[in-house]
Amino acid sequence: MAPTERHSDRAPTAPPRLPGPLLPARPAPEGRAPARIPPLAAVALLYGLAQLCFAVAHMNLGWDETVYLSQVDPRHPAAFFSAPRSRGITFLVAPVVAATSSPLALRVVLVLLSSAALYGAFKVWEPLLGRLRPALAAALFGSLWITVLSGPQVMPNLWVALTAVAAVGWFLRARDGGRRRALTGLALSLAAATLFRAPDGVWLALPLLAVCAAVPARRRPGTVAAVLGGLALGGAQWAVEAYVRFGGITRRLDISSDTEGGMGAHLGGGLSAAYRGLGGPLLCRPCRIAAPPLTHSLWWLLLPVLLAAACALALRARHHRAVTLLPVACALSLAVPYLLLLDYSAPRFLLPTYALAALPVAGLAAQALRSVRGGRARTGAAALLCAVLAAHLAVQLGELRANTADARDTTVRYRRAADGLERLGLRAPCLVSGPRAQPIAYEAGCASAQTMGNNRSTTTAALERAAAREPMAVLYDPGDGYLPPYARGWRPHPLRGTDWVAYVAP
Numbered sequence: 001m002a003p004t005e006r007h008s009d010r011a012p013t014a015p016p017r018l019p020g021p022l023l024p025a026r027p028a029p030e031g032r033a034p035a036r037i038p039p040l041a042a043v044a045l046l047y048g049l050a051q052l053c054f055a056v057a058h059m060n061l062g063w064d065e066t067v068y069l070s071q072v073d074p075r076h077p078a079a080f081f082s083a084p085r086s087r088g089i090t091f092l093v094a095p096v097v098a099a100t101s102s103p104l105a106l107r108v109v110l111v112l113l114s115s116a117a118l119y120g121a122f123k124v125w126e127p128l129l130g131r132l133r134p135a136l137a138a139a140l141f142g143s144l145w146i147t148v149l150s151g152p153q154v155m156p157n158l159w160v161a162l163t164a165v166a167a168v169g170w171f172l173r174a175r176d177g178g179r180r181r182a183l184t185g186l187a188l189s190l191a192a193a194t195l196f197r198a199p200d201g202v203w204l205a206l207p208l209l210a211v212c213a214a215v216p217a218r219r220r221p222g223t224v225a226a227v228l229g230g231l232a233l234g235g236a237q238w239a240v241e242a243y244v245r246f247g248g249i250t251r252r253l254d255i256s257s258d259t260e261g262g263m264g265a266h267l268g269g270g271l272s273a274a275y276r277g278l279g280g281p282l283l284c285r286p287c288r289i290a291a292p293p294l295t296h297s298l299w300w301l302l303l304p305v306l307l308a309a310a311c312a313l314a315l316r317a318r319h320h321r322a323v324t325l326l327p328v329a330c331a332l333s334l335a336v337p338y339l340l341l342l343d344y345s346a347p348r349f350l351l352p353t354y355a356l357a358a359l360p361v362a363g364l365a366a367q368a369l370r371s372v373r374g375g376r377a378r379t380g381a382a383a384l385l386c387a388v389l390a391a392h393l394a395v396q397l398g399e400l401r402a403n404t405a406d407a408r409d410t411t412v413r414y415r416r417a418a419d420g421l422e423r424l425g426l427r428a429p430c431l432v433s434g435p436r437a438q439p440i441a442y443e444a445g446c447a448s449a450q451t452m453g454n455n456r457s458t459t460t461a462a463l464e465r466a467a468a469r470e471p472m473a474v475l476y477d478p479g480d481g482y483l484p485p486y487a488r489g490w491r492p493h494p495l496r497g498t499d500w501v502a503y504v505a506p
Contacts, residue, residue, distance in 0.1 A: 039135035040122055047142040048115035051151040054400050056107045060411035062282075065154040066442035073097050077429075077447035079438045080457040083246055083255040086238055088196035089156040107152040114151040114158060118142055121162040124169035124185065125359065128323050137362035141355045143393055145279075145400035146347040149407070156196040157348040160334075161355035163193040164204050167230070168330050168356065171208055172322055174223050183222050187230040194234025200334060200352060205231050207329040211322075259454045261285075263341045270338055273345035275300070280403040285344035296395050303357060307331075310360035313367065324360045331356035411439075416497035417475070418443030424493055424504050426471045433463060433484075434475030436500070451484070460486060467505040476501040 037045070061069065070079040071087065072094040081087075096109050118141075122134040141147055141161075150158040167189035174182040190208075194201025208227050212218050242252035257263040277284030278300055279292045291297070307328050314324035331353045338349040365385060372378045417440045421432065432441035432448050438455065441448035449458040449466075464486050466472055474487040477500055490503040 039131055040119055040126070040138060043122075043135050043138045043142060044115045044119035047118055047138075047148070047151070048111050050142075050148050051111045051114070052108075054397075055149050055404055056104070056111060056152050059103070059107065059152070059404070059408055060415055061103055061439065061442070062153070062407060062411055063414075063436070063439045066439045068154050069093065069097055070442055073101075075101055076442055076445055079442065079448050080450070080455045082259050082455060083252050084199075084259050086156065086196060086198050087241075088192070088234075089154055089159060091195070092159070093154055106154070110152045110154070114162075117159070117162045121165040121169075121355075124166050124173070125323075128169065128172055128320075129359070129363065133359070133362045133366055136365065137358040140362060141358040143396055144354060145396045145403060146351065147354070148396075148400055149282075149403060150348055150351065155348060157351045159196045160193050160200045161352040163189045163196065164200075164330065164334065164352045165355050165359070167193060167204065168208075168327055171211075171223070171227075172326060174220075174226070175217060179222070183226040186223075187226040187233065190227060190230030191234035194231055195237065198235050198238040199337065201231055201234055203333045203337060204330055204352070207326065207333050210329075211326065261343055263337070269343040270340055270345055273343065274339055274347075274350060277345050277347055279399045280347065281406060282348070282403060283344075283346045285346075287344055296399065299392055299395075303361070306361050306364055307357055310364040313364070314360075324363060327356040327359045413498045414439045414443055417495045417500055417502075420493070420495035420498070421446070421473055421502060424473070424502060426473055426504070430471040430473075431463075431466050432473050432475065434473075435477045435480055437475055440475065460484065472505040474503045476503055 067079045067081065067085070068087075068090045070076050071081060071090045074097075092113070093106065093110070096106050100106070118138055122138040125134040125137070147158065167186055170182050170185035170189055174186060190201060190205060193204055205227055209224070212220075212224050212227065239249055242249045246252040246255055273284050273287035275297065276287050276289050276291050279296050281289075294301075310324050311328055314321045334356070335350060335353040338345065369378060369381055369385070372381045414436070417436070421430075421440070421444045426432075426444060426446060428445045430444070430446040432444065432446045433450060437448040437450060449463060450456050451458060451460050451463065463472070463484075467486075474484060474490070476483050476487075476492070479499070483503065487503045487505075490505055493502045493504060494500075495502055
């Protein structure tokens with residue numbers, strides 16, 4: 001039997017009309033909350049803005065940057081690439097350099113890439129720590145002056161830091177759901193870290209392999225294969241270059257040690273240099289400057305205490321110990337070569353350590369707030385923490401401005417020297433030797449060569465032959481007090497706006 005139809009006195013209502021392209025969109029219901037920017041995305045956005053405001057404007061290329069860029073720049077001869085360097089950062093910027101010669105365009109692209117990498121690296125930790133702790137850790141790391149200054153620079157240390165954060169996060173996620181994805185992320189992150197700096201990749205992998213050997217739950221072939229595979233993938237280019245250019249891996253390591261001033265048991269030397277150079281300069285070698293004031297170094301001195309407290313609380317807890325202990329172990333491992341094996345330092349060397357240490361410190365801060373009872377007490381504790389962070393940010397901002405100004409002054413002198421060489425008639429193909437030859441030659445479009453020092457790449461006889469067939473200049477710094485014998489008969493030309501003198505071959 002067919003169902004009986006019901007009749008109504010009301011006229012049937014017309015079907016709702018879908019808004020077309022010319023009709024205004026319907027307002028959202030009053031009860032719906034507006035869309036919010038995720039905390040980690042907000043931190044990454046602020047990090048990018050800080051780079052644009054304080055680190056990008058008026059910054060020419062630094063010494064090491066010109067070395068990395070010259071390897072793939074079609075407009076300039078390649079500078080000597082010493083044994084300790086790795087080519088990961090060169091591969092990263094190669095597409096940009098091929099498309100443009102503008103340093104500003106390069107800086108802006110690196111700002112975008114580093115901000116996205118900060119977001120992606122700490123995003124890996126959200127399934128482990130929730131949304132707020134990774135965001136706070138990213139904010140702590142991204143607020144350091146050396147982190148902001150390194151973002152738009154063609155230097156590898158920041159990228160080692162971010163890939164290390166991602167690698168440790170993927171390692172911890174490898175025993176949960178989505179194991180295949182986690183192992184892939186682990187292998188690729190570790191490969192990227194090793195490609196950016198091969199020795200750092202090894203120091204990062206050591207604690208991971210130790211956990212695989214000591215913890216039964218982590219003792220899985222897939223995890224070990226991901227760690228070793230990432231090392232092999234990222235270190236393949238470095239190893240091949242070791243045999244092609246330096247005579248093998250052992251020989252390259254020996255040359256790297258000599259270049260670094262003899263890597264060995266410099267107990268206290270590297271630690272003292274790291275502390276003295278905490279607020280700059282960008283390279284403290286030799287590090288004979290005064291120690292920073294306590295107000296500017298208190299956070300650095302408290303960092304080991306905070307890490308120890310975080311580890312102690314994690315050991316007392318029954319669950320989630322690894323999310324605190326493993327980042328600390330990897331941070332300490334990555335710090336070993338720079339604090340104990342070198343007698344000089346640079347603030348950027350410890351960026352991987354700072355990035356990994358930010359995770360347990362953020363967890364410690366969140367746990368401290370949660371342990372405070374009562375609404376007023378918790379509000380007061382949060383206000384106190386915000387005041388401490390504000391004071392820390394003020395210190396970091398002052399150091400950022402000072403070091404950015406120093407970097408700008410140095411690179412401006414390189415540009416002035418290059419302009420002076422061009423006025424003296426040096427045009428490509430040309431050759432420059434002497435102190436600071438690499439960055440100045442890059443700015444002038446010339447090749448560079450040295451007969452001594454860490455960048456020794458040729459002989460005196462070869463330079464004399466080159467002077468007979470192409471324009472050549474030897475840079476002389478009165479502070480060094482040395483001029484090669486073959487250039488002493490050449491005519492000196494003071495380079496305007498610098499303290500240097502160019503001796504140009506007749």
